[in-house]
Amino acid sequence: xxxxxxxxxxxxxxxxxxxxxCGEVTEKKSGPAFNEGEGSSVVAVMSRSKDKAKSYAExxxxxxxxxxxxxxxxDPEVNAIYIATPPSSHATFAIMAMKAGKPVYVEKPLASSYxxxxxxxxxxxxxxxxxxxxxxxxxxxxxxxxxxxxxxxxIGNVMNVQIKFSVPPRELDYNSGPNLPWRLQPDIAGxxxxxxxxxxxxxxxQDLFGVIVKAHGYCANRAHLYKAEDSISACFLFENGxxxxxxxxxxxxxSAKQDCIEIIGEKGTLSFSVYTxxxxxxxxxxxxxxxxxPNPPYVQLPIIKSVIEDLQGIGVxxxxxxxxxxxxxxxxxxxxxx
Numbered sequence: 001x002x003x004x005x006x007x008x009x010x011x012x013x014x015x016x017x018x019x020x021x022c023g024e025v026t027e028k029k030s031g032p033a034f035n036e037g038e039g040s041s042v043v044a045v046m047s048r049s050k051d052k053a054k055s056y057a058e059x060x061x062x063x064x065x066x067x068x069x070x071x072x073x074x075d076p077e078v079n080a081i082y083i084a085t086p087p088s089s090h091a092t093f094a095i096m097a098m099k100a101g102k103p104v105y106v107e108k109p110l111a112s113s114y115x116x117x118x119x120x121x122x123x124x125x126x127x128x129x130x131x132x133x134x135x136x137x138x139x140x141x142x143x144x145x146x147x148x149x150x151x152x153x154x155i156g157n158v159m160n161v162q163i164k165f166s167v168p169p170r171e172l173d174y175n176s177g178p179n180l181p182w183r184l185q186p187d188i189a190g191x192x193x194x195x196x197x198x199x200x201x202x203x204x205x206q207d208l209f210g211v212i213v214k215a216h217g218y219c220a221n222r223a224h225l226y227k228a229e230d231s232i233s234a235c236f237l238f239e240n241g242x243x244x245x246x247x248x249x250x251x252x253x254x255s256a257k258q259d260c261i262e263i264i265g266e267k268g269t270l271s272f273s274v275y276t277x278x279x280x281x282x283x284x285x286x287x288x289x290x291x292x293x294p295n296p297p298y299v300q301l302p303i304i305k306s307v308i309e310d311l312q313g314i315g316v317x318x319x320x321x322x323x324x325x326x327x328x329x330x331x332x333x334x335x336x337x338x
Contacts, residue, residue: 011313018044018078021085022056033301037308046072091116098129105132109199110324112190114332117325133324135203139302142293155265162262163246184226192228193250202327212236217334223251234334
């Protein structure tokens with residue numbers, strides 16, 4: 001049904017984007033990239049704050065701004081929607097846009113729960129309107145190089161995958177009440193920092209090795225700085241039988257700071273970072289090699305170009321809501337939400 005609806009979908013030659021929310025992520029990571037693709041431009045932005053919406057529009061030479069998301073969606077000039085709000089409202093706005101016949105590009109994670117992901121997928125299938133998800137790291141040269149090394153068999157058959165992540169608390173983490181960062185408020189973010197930082201890691205390894213079909217985790221709040229979990233350990237199993245594990249600590253000492261995914265093969269080991277883009281480390285019987293791969297100035301540019309080409313009917317973007325949903329399933333299994 002989904003393939004048929006995509007095949008029959010009318011292509012859009014000139015894409016005119018409307019942004020729902022114009023926060024930090026839109027300033028450099030994503031926003032400018034929408035004007036880089038041929039036949040694509042940003043024509044309207046929306047923020048609940050009149051001052052923020054007006055300021056963003058003026059600074060980025062965007063002709064229109066709104067304070068009501070429905071008014072932006074109903075704008076006849078806008079024919080595609082970018083959702084950059086916190087996760088709790090992703091499903092609501094995505095469904096509003098798709099029911100209006102307007103394709104969606106939404107920030108990660110797809111939603112604040114697996115159930116909301118299923119709702120988005122159902123409406124996308126019913127309407128035939130696509131929903132793309134900002135798992136942009138799949139498209140970056142750094143991670144494309146990692147996929148190439150694995151596919152070339154340089155570490156042989158993969159035996160195990162390990163995610164290791166630890167950071168100290170941020171200064172804002174010591175705030176309380178309404179001053180607490182939204183990423184630490186489960187009703188807005190879906191959980192704590194885990195729901196913000198683990199999605200890219202889990203998406204990357206599933207892009208490399210297939211869907212995770214079993215997952216279990218243990219979560220704790222060790223520092224008691226906020227109500228959300230701050231330390232998580234998990235194990236999981238891919239559909240091809242490959243086992244993996246992950247540990248995340250968001251209140252660790254500076255000496256334990258780590259951002260690493262390690263892929264253990266029969267002929268070697270491949271390790272890389274997800275957020276710091278440290279040199280890729282390849283160790284085999286031939287020795288150790290460090291590989292530096294630069295990324296574009298706007299990190300979402302490659303995936304946004306892919307989305308634009310998909311909507312124009314000249315390419316296919318693989319980061320759709322259906323392929324993004326397993327990330328939420330795994331996270332919710334680890335957190336005990338499912």
